[in-house]
Amino acid sequence: MKYSFIIFISLLVGPQGVFAQDDDALMIKKIHNQALENGKSFEWLKELCLQNPGRIAGSDAYIGATAFTRKKLASIPGVSSYLQECTANYWKRGSKEIAWMTTNGKKKVPLNVLSLGNSIATPIKGLQAEVIEVQSLDEVERLGKEKIQGKIVFFNRPMDPTYVRTFGAYGGAVDQRVYGASKAAEYGAVAALVRSMTTSQDDHPHTGVMVYKDTLQKIPGVAISTNDANKLSRLLKNGSVSVYLKTDCKSMGSKPAPSVIGEIKGSEFPDEILLVGGHLDSWDVGQGAHDDGAGCVQSMEVLNILQSIGYQPKRTIRCVLFSNEENGLAGGLTYAKISNAKKEFHLAALESDAGGFSPRGFSFESDTSVFKTYYKKVSQWLPLLESYGLQFEMGGSGADISPLKSQKGLLIGLRPDSQRYFDFHHTAVDNIDAVNKRELELGAAAMASLIYLIDKYGIQ
Amino acid sequence: MKYSFIIFISLLVGPQGVFAQDDDALMIKKIHNQALENGKSFEWLKELCLQNPGRIAGSDAYIGATAFTRKKLASIPGVSSYLQECTANYWKRGSKEIAWMTTNGKKKVPLNVLSLGNSIATPIKGLQAEVIEVQSLDEVERLGKEKIQGKIVFFNRPMDPTYVRTFGAYGGAVDQRVYGASKAAEYGAVAALVRSMTTSQDDHPHTGVMVYKDTLQKIPGVAISTNDANKLSRLLKNGSVSVYLKTDCKSMGSKPAPSVIGEIKGSEFPDEILLVGGHLDSWDVGQGAHDDGAGCVQSMEVLNILQSIGYQPKRTIRCVLFSNEENGLAGGLTYAKISNAKKEFHLAALESDAGGFSPRGFSFESDTSVFKTYYKKVSQWLPLLESYGLQFEMGGSGADISPLKSQKGLLIGLRPDSQRYFDFHHTAVDNIDAVNKRELELGAAAMASLIYLIDKYGIQ
Numbered sequence: 001m002k003y004s005f006i007i008f009i010s011l012l013v014g015p016q017g018v019f020a021q022d023d024d025a026l027m028i029k030k031i032h033n034q035a036l037e038n039g040k041s042f043e044w045l046k047e048l049c050l051q052n053p054g055r056i057a058g059s060d061a062y063i064g065a066t067a068f069t070r071k072k073l074a075s076i077p078g079v080s081s082y083l084q085e086c087t088a089n090y091w092k093r094g095s096k097e098i099a100w101m102t103t104n105g106k107k108k109v110p111l112n113v114l115s116l117g118n119s120i121a122t123p124i125k126g127l128q129a130e131v132i133e134v135q136s137l138d139e140v141e142r143l144g145k146e147k148i149q150g151k152i153v154f155f156n157r158p159m160d161p162t163y164v165r166t167f168g169a170y171g172g173a174v175d176q177r178v179y180g181a182s183k184a185a186e187y188g189a190v191a192a193l194v195r196s197m198t199t200s201q202d203d204h205p206h207t208g209v210m211v212y213k214d215t216l217q218k219i220p221g222v223a224i225s226t227n228d229a230n231k232l233s234r235l236l237k238n239g240s241v242s243v244y245l246k247t248d249c250k251s252m253g254s255k256p257a258p259s260v261i262g263e264i265k266g267s268e269f270p271d272e273i274l275l276v277g278g279h280l281d282s283w284d285v286g287q288g289a290h291d292d293g294a295g296c297v298q299s300m301e302v303l304n305i306l307q308s309i310g311y312q313p314k315r316t317i318r319c320v321l322f323s324n325e326e327n328g329l330a331g332g333l334t335y336a337k338i339s340n341a342k343k344e345f346h347l348a349a350l351e352s353d354a355g356g357f358s359p360r361g362f363s364f365e366s367d368t369s370v371f372k373t374y375y376k377k378v379s380q381w382l383p384l385l386e387s388y389g390l391q392f393e394m395g396g397s398g399a400d401i402s403p404l405k406s407q408k409g410l411l412i413g414l415r416p417d418s419q420r421y422f423d424f425h426h427t428a429v430d431n432i433d434a435v436n437k438r439e440l441e442l443g444a445a446a447m448a449s450l451i452y453l454i455d456k457y458g459i460q
Numbered sequence: 461m462k463y464s465f466i467i468f469i470s471l472l473v474g475p476q477g478v479f480a481q482d483d484d485a486l487m488i489k490k491i492h493n494q495a496l497e498n499g500k501s502f503e504w505l506k507e508l509c510l511q512n513p514g515r516i517a518g519s520d521a522y523i524g525a526t527a528f529t530r531k532k533l534a535s536i537p538g539v540s541s542y543l544q545e546c547t548a549n550y551w552k553r554g555s556k557e558i559a560w561m562t563t564n565g566k567k568k569v570p571l572n573v574l575s576l577g578n579s580i581a582t583p584i585k586g587l588q589a590e591v592i593e594v595q596s597l598d599e600v601e602r603l604g605k606e607k608i609q610g611k612i613v614f615f616n617r618p619m620d621p622t623y624v625r626t627f628g629a630y631g632g633a634v635d636q637r638v639y640g641a642s643k644a645a646e647y648g649a650v651a652a653l654v655r656s657m658t659t660s661q662d663d664h665p666h667t668g669v670m671v672y673k674d675t676l677q678k679i680p681g682v683a684i685s686t687n688d689a690n691k692l693s694r695l696l697k698n699g700s701v702s703v704y705l706k707t708d709c710k711s712m713g714s715k716p717a718p719s720v721i722g723e724i725k726g727s728e729f730p731d732e733i734l735l736v737g738g739h740l741d742s743w744d745v746g747q748g749a750h751d752d753g754a755g756c757v758q759s760m761e762v763l764n765i766l767q768s769i770g771y772q773p774k775r776t777i778r779c780v781l782f783s784n785e786e787n788g789l790a791g792g793l794t795y796a797k798i799s800n801a802k803k804e805f806h807l808a809a810l811e812s813d814a815g816g817f818s819p820r821g822f823s824f825e826s827d828t829s830v831f832k833t834y835y836k837k838v839s840q841w842l843p844l845l846e847s848y849g850l851q852f853e854m855g856g857s858g859a860d861i862s863p864l865k866s867q868k869g870l871l872i873g874l875r876p877d878s879q880r881y882f883d884f885h886h887t888a889v890d891n892i893d894a895v896n897k898r899e900l901e902l903g904a905a906a907m908a909s910l911i912y913l914i915d916k917y918g919i920q
Contacts, residue, residue: 032622032624033622036621036622036624037621037622161496161497161898162492162493162496162497164492164496164847164848164849164902166898199898200897358818358877358879360849387624388624389624389820389851389877391849417818417849417877419818419896419898419899419902420896420898420899423896436879436880436883437660438621438626438659438879438880439879439880442624442879
């Protein structure tokens with residue numbers, strides 16, 4: 001595209017475009033201008049990613065990240081910041097993970113793998129066994145001990161590409177990663193190899209949480225890249241394949257992993273809390289840029305934007321950077337427990353934990369007794385946000401804020417475009433260079449706009 | 461984000477999600493499934509980019525691209541393909557472009573530059589002159605000959621980041637690139653240096669078309685990367701800076717540069733043409749992946765999808781890969797001239813020329829005498845497309861199809877998310893690895909869905 005035929009496009013949302021319909025439209029434009037012209041979110045994310053990559057809860061990197069983000073929150077005038085104590089089970093990957101496959105004495109073909117979070121290690125010398133490919137947990141049951149015993153079970157059902165939003169495809173495949181090893185162990189397998197949870201074809205294995213059943217023997221669970229999963233599957237069509245695995249990850253026990261909090265006290269209704277948040281922990285590989293450094297800096301930026309444009313909130317606006325979302329939800333559970341004990345009320349909680357991509361809207365949920373009232377109220381504001389490409393829908397919000405549901409406030413999830421999320425999710429390439437500055441900033445501006453409206457008008 | 465709280469999201473548009481509301485919803489789901497599961501667009505784009513990068517009209521790469529795309533079109537059952545003769549003025553960049561800046565005998569600092577399209581070369585030994593920074597064409601006029609004569613005029617007004625859609629910001633800044641050299645020449649400047657048209661801060665200069673006024677002397681026009689523009693501007697605040705430029709680009713005269721056409725004849729109304737298209741030419745640097753290889757393969761994919769799902773169109777669906785959009789619009793003008801001479805009628809023409817990013821909707825325009833009727837009709841289909849994240853709006857369509865406006869059909873532009881477009885536009889990094897497969901495929905599916913509806917129901 002060259003230079004003509006393009007000027008038409010942004011009249012509605014360009015600098016000249018608001019037409020001063022009303023104060024709210026002007027304020028929302030001001031919020032967006034602030035985010036796009038003077039926003040700090042990208043600069044913060046870059047520092048967080050480069051200084052504290054691999055922020056698994058309990059690690060030194062995680063502790064470093066709490067200090068960094070608390071300092072940045074404290075630098076925003078009017079914000080008081082503190083750490084909320086929390087402990088998390090710290091799982092640590094070993095220094096080297098080795099895997100290869102071989103068919104009847106032929107050459108060893110190396111495989112790109114990563115142990116799944118919480119997995120036990122292989123024996124020190126590694127383990128080697130014949131591989132059996134399955135498409136589901138059910139198939140393991142159908143095959144039974146006779147076929148499974150002594151084997152490595154290879155779960156290879158791909159994420160369904162026909163879902164338009166990729167989170168649906170993830171939800172339809174991730175049971176293999178979470179429960180695959182347990183199910184395989186039930187029938188005597190020696191390890192589980194799980195196709196990476198991604199919509200792309202590449203060489204990056206994707207880690208993520210897995211769960212053992214206490215009653216069963218524990219066997220190693222390992223993710224394999226989609227390219228290698230395809231290779232392995234092709235080989236299995238022609239005969240038997242054995243795989244060698246060597247990992248030395250382990251559980252290090254309970255470690256301190258505080259959540260980070262910064263807030264602006266409300267001037268009229270300080271007891272009504274509007275929470276914005278993300279989770280500060282990430283997996284141990286990569287920089288945790290999209291998952292969920294992005295959500296953290298966007299939440300911090302909500303406070304920064306409102307302060308920078310001189311908006312004094314009526315309600316208390318609290319930014320929470322939760323600990324340990326990835327591996328136990330200790331941060332979210334601890335936060336809700338303390339909040340309930342203090343008899344706090346979160347009128348609304350908004351989480352960003354779906355990547356720093358172009359925002360497409362918000363998803364709302366709450367206790368059914370109050371949902372209709374809330375949703376009717378927020379829906380009135382849609383015309384103010386539609387010109388920014390935002391839509392509203394009913395649906396889930398975020399893992400960390402979900403324990404607050406019993407307080408009967410409104411729970412909200414930021415919904416960015418989901419197409420690229422699983423290219424990076426839980427991998428060594430979830431790095432700052434995968435984040436577009438403007439997309440990140442627009443997400444922060446969308447969050448600040450909605451928080452501004454809830455603060456100004458309430459939702460009850 | 462881990463594994464819970466995500467399944468809710470895609471119920472509406474997941475594989476189980478259509479609820480069989482009606483045939484059209486099912487057909488649109490089928491179109492999307494085809495694009496996402498078995499689509500060819502990404503594979504075609506990869507081949508096009510790797511085999512024929514830098515497809516400036518008139519070049520060997522352009523001719524190679526016509527052969528490649530025609531072959532692929534011809535491989536779709538039911539599609540007849542041909543080349544439409546066209547000639548274009550072929551402008552060729554020299555092998556090496558050199559630039560550096562220096563202040564009073566200090567060290568030379570190299571600059572990242574690219575000659576603008578159509579620019580003349582510098583003298584063989586290069587040229588060196590003092591730089592004067594301006595923010596606009598008007599400022600050159602205000603400064604007048606006294607300040608401008610003998611200087612290199614440095615146009616440094618950035619794209620305004622507060623536009624939410626980046627095309628608005630481009631439209632607000634690109635006059636410097638197109639007319640900067642002419643305006644500077646009018647006041648005796650020896651060259652124009654233009655800040656790259658991009659929303660990002662990086663080291664990639666962005667080329668693009670510039671236009672000379674016949675009545676004025678021609679001086680070289682050169683783009684400079686945003687990082688270097690900032691550096692130069694900082695230095696100028698402390699004193700005089702001179703820049704050395706050496707380029708050897710030139711106009712090679714008129715060359716053959718055909719457009720590529722493939723079509724499926726309509727079964728009921730063959731004389732009503734529904735055009736889908738993009739432009740096959742690109743600038744000479746980079747692979748032209750987003751601009752506009754993406755639009756070409758998406759248009760080809762519309763025919764492929766409809767054929768693959770067994771849909772027999774009532775109207776003639778014609779894919780046109782236009783020549784020379786970037787540097788004269790010869791393809792679009794020639795096509796309209798021939799079409800008018802044949803008394804053809806394009807009931808609708810849909811162009812994709814804003815990058816292969818996640819589709820956000822369509823923009824519609826036509827002759828005012830017919831616009832209301834058309835827009836009312838298409839607006840009825842919005843509920844079918846909204847669940848795919850698509851919106852409708854009034855506005856421009858595409859440069860190549862704009863000469864068809866006099867036929868009084870409906871002109872449509874695909875509107876992808878615009879945040880990343882100007883990170884790559886007209887640069888050496890507009891490459892296949894900047895394209896996400898699913899985003900590209902969803903754009904093709906959106907186009908095929910709208911064409912299906914127009915074909916089935918008409919718009920009159």
